Amino acid sequence: MPEIAEVETVRRTLKKQILNKEIKKVEVLYSKMLLSDVEEFKTILKGNCFNDIDRRGKWLIFELNEHYLLSHLRMEGKFFLKNSQEKKEKHEHIIITFSDNTDLRYHDTRKFGRMELIKKEELKKNVQIQKQGFEPGEEGLTSNYLLEKFKKKQIPIKTLLLDQTIISGLGNIYANEVLFASKINPFKKGCEITKNEAENIVVMSKEIIEKAITLGGTTIKSYTSSLGVTGRFQQELKVHKREDLPCLHCQTPIKRSKINGRSTYYCPKCQKVG
DNA sequence: AGTGCGACCCGAACGC
DNA sequence: TGCGTTCGGGTCGCAC
Numbered sequence: 001m002p003e004i005a006e007v008e009t010v011r012r013t014l015k016k017q018i019l020n021k022e023i024k025k026v027e028v029l030y031s032k033m034l035l036s037d038v039e040e041f042k043t044i045l046k047g048n049c050f051n052d053i054d055r056r057g058k059w060l061i062f063e064l065n066e067h068y069l070l071s072h073l074r075m076e077g078k079f080f081l082k083n084s085q086e087k088k089e090k091h092e093h094i095i096i097t098f099s100d101n102t103d104l105r106y107h108d109t110r111k112f113g114r115m116e117l118i119k120k121e122e123l124k125k126n127v128q129i130q131k132q133g134f135e136p137g138e139e140g141l142t143s144n145y146l147l148e149k150f151k152k153k154q155i156p157i158k159t160l161l162l163d164q165t166i167i168s169g170l171g172n173i174y175a176n177e178v179l180f181a182s183k184i185n186p187f188k189k190g191c192e193i194t195k196n197e198a199e200n201i202v203v204m205s206k207e208i209i210e211k212a213i214t215l216g217g218t219t220i221k222s223y224t225s226s227l228g229v230t231g232r233f234q235q236e237l238k239v240h241k242r243e244d245l246p247c248l249h250c251q252t253p254i255k256r257s258k259i260n261g262r263s264t265y266y267c268p269k270c271q272k273v274g
Numbered sequence: 275a276g277t278g279c280g281a282c283c284c285g286a287a288c289g290c
Numbered sequence: 291t292g293c294g295t296t297c298g299g300g301t302c303g304c305a306c
Binding site: 003058072073074075076110112114162164171172261262263 | 300
Binding site: 032075076108109111112152155159260261 | 275277284285
């Protein structure tokens with residue numbers, strides 16, 4: 001389950017490996033994950049090369065000569081760099097072969113990830129990219145900004161933290177961690193969030209994401225980033241996946257509930273309502 | 275407009 | 291070599 005820290009780790013790793021290599025061949029084995037036309041996708045990529053790799057929220061932005069390749073890993077998308085001769089694995093859906101006979105292979109067990117090719121001039125009006133809110137650590141992410149976004153919301157703060165148009169990059173794991181660190185009950189309505197709590201969200205989301213990035217992300221369940229880099233943030237999780245285990249602050253057993261169908265972990269004592 | 279929920283996927287975990 | 295069911299999780303699209 002890649003989240004922003006995982007995506008950033010993939011970006012940094014791939015940048016060292018695939019820039020400025022000519023694309024020789026493109027195979028699309030599962031076309032539904034491509035929002036672009038398959039033939040057009042192949043035609044544009046062939047003979048092209050990746051000049052840079054950027055990121056906006058959880059979207060990877062591969063820069064080509066006249067296009068950008070947008071890639072969202074969703075839950076289980078991974079990029080692997082392999083030798084072209086290596087056997088193709090079951091869940092490798094897109095294979096980009098460079099002229100030095102190495103492959104960039106997109107692997108996605110659940111086929112949830114998406115890729116789209118757009119012209120460079122279309123980036124600033126691209127809906128997916130343009131609607132992303134501020135990322136943790138960005139200057140625009142202030143307590144006043146959050147209070148403004150939250151003030152009319154009747155829905156739980158947990159749900160709001162997952163809304164990428166408000167804060168870009170938090171997923172389920174980090175939403176749980178940020179709320180625990182901020183001592184906010186995940187069920188609390190957006191409109192009831194105080195200035196002080198909003199400030200905590202600003203500070204804690206920055207702190208947690210920065211730490212997760214330095215540790216290469218969180219490896220949980222099936223996720224490993226490209227080239228075998230393994231996230232070590234899992235050891236840092238304070239509340240996520242700790243149901244019935246003692247709270248690290250007060251020893252109260254951690255509770256698990258569902259908010260919008262997603263597992264939500266919290267300490268009923270440290271994260272009291274109201 | 276704000277909100278809730280099913281659909282998309284399939285391997286793992288679970289129940290029997 | 292057990293088989294059928296449930297779960298998870300980011301995002302979209304649709305219903306209300």
